[in-house]
Amino acid sequence: MNVKLRVWRQKNSETEGSFENYEARDLNPNMSFLEMLDVVNEDLTNDGSEPIAFAHDCREGICGTCSCMIDGKPHGPETGVATCQTYMRSFKDGDTITVEPFKANAFPIVKDLVTDRKAFDKIQRSGGFVSVRTGAAPDANAIPIGKDIADLAMDAAACIGCGACVAACKNSSAMLFVSAKAGQLNLLPQGQPEKDTRVLNMVATMDEAGFGNCTNQYECSAACPKLISEEFISKLNRDYMSASVKKLFKAKAL
Amino acid sequence: MKVIHVLFRSSIGKKFTMAVSGFILFGFVIGHLSGNLQIFAHPDKINAYAHFIESLGPALWGIRLFLLTTLVVHVWVAAQLTIENKRARQKNYDKQVTLRATLASRYMRVSGVIVLAFIIYHLLHFTVRVTHGTEAYPTTILADGTKVRDVHSMIVLGFKSPYIAIFYLLSVGLLSWHLAHGLVSMFQSVGLRTRAWSHVLERITVVLSVSYFLGNALIVVAAMSGKVRIQNPSVVGFTCRDTCEICGLRNAEAIVENADAVEDNQS
Amino acid sequence: MILDSKIPEGPLAEKWKNHIARGKLVNPSNKRKYEIIIVGSGLAGASAAATLGELGYSVKCFSFHDSPRRAHSIAAQGGINAAKNYQNDGDSVYRLFYDTIKGGDYRSREANVHRLAEVSMNIIDQCVAQGVPFAREYGGTLSNRSFGGAQVSRTFYARGQTGQQLLLGAYSALSRQIGLGTVEMFCNQEMLELVVVNGEAKGIITRNVNTGQIQRHSAHAVVLGTGGYGNVFNLSTYARNSNATAAWRAYRKGAAFANPCYTQIHPTCIPVSGDYQSKLTLMSESLRNDGRIWAPKKLGDKRPPNEIPEKERDYYLERKYPSFGNLAPRDISSRAAKEACDEGRGVGETGLGVYLDFSDAIERLGEETIRERYGNLFAIYKEITNESAYETPMRIYPAVHYTMGGLWVDYDLMSNLPGLFVMGEANFSDHGANRLGASALMQGLADGYFVLPNTIPHYLADVPREAAPSIDGPEFAVAELEVRDRTNKLLDNNGTKSVKSFHKRLGEIMWNYCGMARTKEGLEKALELIPQLREEFRKDVRVPGEGKELNQSLEQAGRVADFLELGELMCRDALAREESCGGHFRVEHQYPDGEAMRDDESFAHVAAWEFKGEDKVPERHVEPLEYEETKFTTRSYK
Structure with a gap:
């Protein structure tokens, strides 16, 4: 099969970008989208042009590096997969495919299709952890955790940090990411002591980073390669307001 | 102030503020509609109700101030959120598809702004009473002899103009649409929407917003089509008689013609 | 070259305890005076950075990814072993130790493997405390599954993504330390050279992959947790960007490379x-x-x-x-x-x-x-x-899928180059000639959380508490120049063939001659072909683009250049090891029924290779493996 590509090319974060057109010929429908880009890049290199920069690594949908906006949807037309798990059979012979990087002010473009998502790391640093010293942990079975809670925490923990939620949201809100990260720990008994400070700090950092606000449209959840539920956003809202109220009225040690 | 900071500075706080102010306003419009539905009863009913509200005096002003503040907060925070949301992605995509956002949710700003314009007009129309001449705001006498504003006639008179009626219908339609997203959304924003009952919540929302629209539309259509008629003799231009079957107990002079005659006279 | 494994005295089960008890320590108030560079942020790198930062050392952690969470540890699916015996099915530290030794076909160090089995239990405790959502039973206790090479159920798992969950646990601990300021994180920084000062590893040279900026970093010790080298084969289950450059640069600076032919x-x-x-x-x-x-x-x-x-x-x-x-x-x-x-x-x-x-x-x-x-x-x-x-x-x-070989390290995880520590898949130590399923995650976290933090003071205690060597020193200048030279040479080469085409050809040679079945003739052929390909690469590779911005072809070119040297070493090692063991199968050495034939007389040792100069034949050194506890037996599965 053959497809035409409209690819966003941008030299670096300082310069303006624009679309370039390419043709990808003689493709095997069982090729992954990134393998198709490999082929295009190989041709570009052989022609003496500069290949398209795109983020990728594990190519099995778990590292969260790949991040293309394909025909207006993060990670391409299929549901519940990352860009690396999108295959050419999802397109028709002769299609024109528009490929853009994930865009948000909090995610500056590094080059071409590569976006810098360090803002997520910042959020994580402000509270996405349980403070436990290495070696200070009690026996793993000391605290039983019901299977339903463990499974729900696992649903949240499935987040691969790719940023598709931000890319899909018309407001570039990071609520699904933050809610998944905070939600996982807030659900588990291990996360309880720091639950309130966790949500307050993570939300404050998220707000500072320049993400937009959630307008409850759930595009994030629909675009998420792990289909993380917007229910965690609801939980984050609840946890945040209760933490705020508690902060106002809670007794404090001297 | 920490409270102010939470409610007006943090992203989740702002959404909470939107939800709570939205909920108050929703409560108000439902109350307002149930009040208005009294138009289908005897005119005295709604007129007495309106009079009761007006007679609250300082309390009424308190309520008005509260509602107005709520509205201002709702609009102000919405504007703030909109600006922030626009700023969060200054360079937009060339192509972006919608995955599951409802149409209502995508046009909240449009419906909100039109509804706001409508509210202003509506207040000028019925509360401040300046959009029409004085003849549009008659008075009447209740059974106990109190002279009150004839809200019943005001409403019917108000919707006689098809332009105004259509504007009302449209605005109420948009408000219902606004509620269709707003109602579900407020539960999400305060953290009460969960997968376990979100489908039920969505259905309730549809029923509520459609009923709200139908309730309002019924009043407008009824007034427009003459199913509800003006019964105030001074408006109609005739005096009442003792044994009027409509007014029954009212002690006044007779009226012979019906409301259709009034219209003929006026035209 | 002396390969002293420094295995502690005493009975096997007491060695680790005694070693910690008797080892030198660094005073808590002095810890911050020691700077430690950690390269890599996978299971081993992130857990070590978090733990050392928490202990008070001044840690700098480097990753070429945009976030530490993207390291390829994340892709492990199955699970992590631990001798918890929660199933009451007869598991014990000894049994996990024994299974691992036997699974490794008697080519790993007993003391290291026993230590791994001992700390396996602490790992599970630690991860659960961090909020890793392991699978659980209805009663709320942890669930286990069985894995190959074991007769007990000792594998802990988190749906099909145990690697991601464990890495996120380590990443969260690392994030906490970065937030507290004890660890400085350098993302998008690829280590391109090791700096050796007076025979000890004291720094690295990095290139910022987004800006092309070359930087010098000095420290009192350098720790590599940079993963395996399976991408030599081009096609593998490794991530596309997994590479051996950090380890290979260390090898070229004098660190011995052990058992490179052991691939799984x-x-x-x-x-x-x-x-x-x-x-x-x-x-x-x-x-x-x-x-x-x-x-x-x-x-x-x-x-x-x-x-x-x-x-x-x-x-x-x-x-x-x-x-x-x-x-x-x-x-x-x-x-x-x-x-x-x-x-x-x-x-x-x-x-x-x-x-x-x-x-x-x-x-x-x-x-x-x-x-x-x-x-x-x-x-x-x-x-x-x-x-x-x-x-x-x-x-x-x-x-x-995995490489058991790697940089040689002693019991303290220090290479023969003082000050250079190597953890996880990047070292050679714990899996012998074949790794059992669900053991890689165990080793990475064992090294990072529990082993290195307890062994690095043994070295640091003797290092003067003055500042780390100045980055303006001549060794740093020379190392930086080497990096610049290599980079510019690649960019200015103006050849005709893409990096990818060379990688593919190397992969084919490696797969055909140094893959699942190896022969003398095949390996000799590969040893002819690889230098030819390397020569062709040097002459004819084309690297488009510039050096002062994101240039993925350039990054890949540097990595493939190193693979072209490492591939040769793998073949050399495979040729020298005249036996079949674990992942290394020499067609000449098999029983009549086609089973692998080990030669414990001549090859019960670690082969560690010493770099002797550009395009020169490296020297093979030997560290004998002594088995006190276990006896050699032939693995039979009939």
Whole structure:
């Protein structure tokens, strides 16, 4: 099969970008989208042009590096997969495919299709952890955790940090990411002591980073390669307001 | 102030503020509609109700101030959120598809702004009473002899103009649409929407917003089509008689013609 | 070169405890005066950075990714072993130790492996406390599954993504330390050179992959947790960007490279579908519990699998290994698949594949049960191949999955180059010639959380407490110049062939001659071909773009240049090891029935290679392996 590509090319974060057109010929429908880009890049290199920069690594949908906006949807037309798990059979012979990087002010473009998502790391640093010293942990079975809670925490923990939620949201809100990260720990008994400070700090950092606000449209959840539920956003809202109220009225040690 | 900071500075706080102010306003419009539905009863009913509200005096002003503040907060925070949301992605995509956002949710700003314009007009129309001449705001006498504003006639008179009626219908339609997203959304924003009952919540929302629209539309259509008629003799231009079957107990002079005659006279 | 493993005295089970108890320490108030560079942010790197930062050292952690969370530890599916004996099925530290030694085909250090088994339990405790959502029973206790090479259920898991969950646990601990300011994180920084001052590792040179900026960093010690080198083969289950550059630079600066020929080939991967392929995807070993592996009996039988009658199918694992059948260990199953394909009985378009058939299991248990057990794996298979494994058998073929070899380290995880520590897959120490399933995650976290933080003070205590060497020193200047030279040479080469084309050709040579079955002739041939290819690469590679911005071709070029040298070393090591053991199978050394023939007389040792200069033959050193506790036995699965 053959497809035409409209690819966003941008030299670096300082310069303006624009679309370039390419043709990808003689493709095997069982090729992954990134393998198709490999082929295009190989041709570009052989022609003496500069290949398209795109983020990728594990190519099995778990590292969260790949991040293309394909025909207006993060990670391409299929549901519940990352860009690396999108295959050419999802397109028709002769299609024109528009490929853009994930865009948000909090995610500056590094080059071409590569976006810098360090803002997520910042959020994580402000509270996405349980403070436990290495070696200070009690026996793993000391605290039983019901299977339903463990499974729900696992649903949240499935987040691969790719940023598709931000890319899909018309407001570039990071609520699904933050809610998944905070939600996982807030659900588990291990996360309880720091639950309130966790949500307050993570939300404050998220707000500072320049993400937009959630307008409850759930595009994030629909675009998420792990289909993380917007229910965690609801939980984050609840946890945040209760933490705020508690902060106002809670007794404090001297 | 920490409270102010939470409610007006943090992203989740702002959404909470939107939800709570939205909920108050929703409560108000439902109350307002149930009040208005009294138009289908005897005119005295709604007129007495309106009079009761007006007679609250300082309390009424308190309520008005509260509602107005709520509205201002709702609009102000919405504007703030909109600006922030626009700023969060200054360079937009060339192509972006919608995955599951409802149409209502995508046009909240449009419906909100039109509804706001409508509210202003509506207040000028019925509360401040300046959009029409004085003849549009008659008075009447209740059974106990109190002279009150004839809200019943005001409403019917108000919707006689098809332009105004259509504007009302449209605005109420948009408000219902606004509620269709707003109602579900407020539960999400305060953290009460969960997968376990979100489908039920969505259905309730549809029923509520459609009923709200139908309730309002019924009043407008009824007034427009003459199913509800003006019964105030001074408006109609005739005096009442003792044994009027409509007014029954009212002690006044007779009226012979019906409301259709009034219209003929006026035209 | 002296290879002193520094294994502590005393009985095996007491060695680690005694070693910690008697080792030197750094005073808490002095810890912050010591700077430690950690390269890599995978399981080993992140856990070590977090723990050392928490202890008070001044840590700098480097990753070439945009976030520490993207390291390839994240892709491990199956689970992590720990001798908790929560199942009451007879597990113990000793049994985990023994299984690992035997699984490694008696080519690993007893003391290291015993230590690994000891700390395995602390790892699970630590991860649970961090909020890692391991699978649980209804009663709320942790759940376990069984894995190959063990008769007990000791594998802890988190759905099909144990690696991601463990890495996120370590990443969260690291994030906390970065937030507290004890660890400084350098993302998008690729280590391109090791700096050695007075014979000790004291710094690194990095390139910011986004800006091209070359930077010098100094420290009192350098720790590598940079993963394995399986991408030498081009096609593997490794991430595309996994590379051996950091380890290779250390080797060229004097660190010995141990057992480079030990590579693990995983038997159940989705076969290559075409020339364009960039990556092989693993299908979990657990599928072999219910799937039956077969190939057609007839050569070149191109009929669809469902049309091949039962009597024309060869269930070769069941035939050759009746007692283990389809659950024969990884190395053995892989070789058997290769044999079938070499005979011309392979299936699929390329003829490189065998069937993993679930039809019997579906008939016996019903499709629903199979869906419950393997639904997500069948979905991945469908996603990639567009075929439903419920209707037609899966096609599988072995693929490179892990490298047991790596930089040589002593019991303290320090290489022969003082001040250079190596952890996780990047070192050679714990898996011998073959790694058991669910042991890689265990080793990475053991090294990072518990081993290195307890052994690094043994070195640091003797290092003067003054500042780390100045980055303006001559050693740093020379190292930076080397990096600049290499980079510019690649950019200015103006050749005609892409980096990728060389990587592919190298991969083919490695797979054909240094893959699942190795021969003297083949390895000698590879030792001719690789230097030729390297020469061609130097002359004719084309690296488009500039050096002062993101340039993925340039990054890849540097990595492939190192693979072109490392590949040769692997072949050299494979040629020198005149025996078959674990992942290293020499065709000349097998029993008449085709089983691997170990030579414990001559090869019960670690082979560590010393760099002798550009394009010169490296020197092979030997560290004998002494077995006090266990006895050599032949692995038999018949």
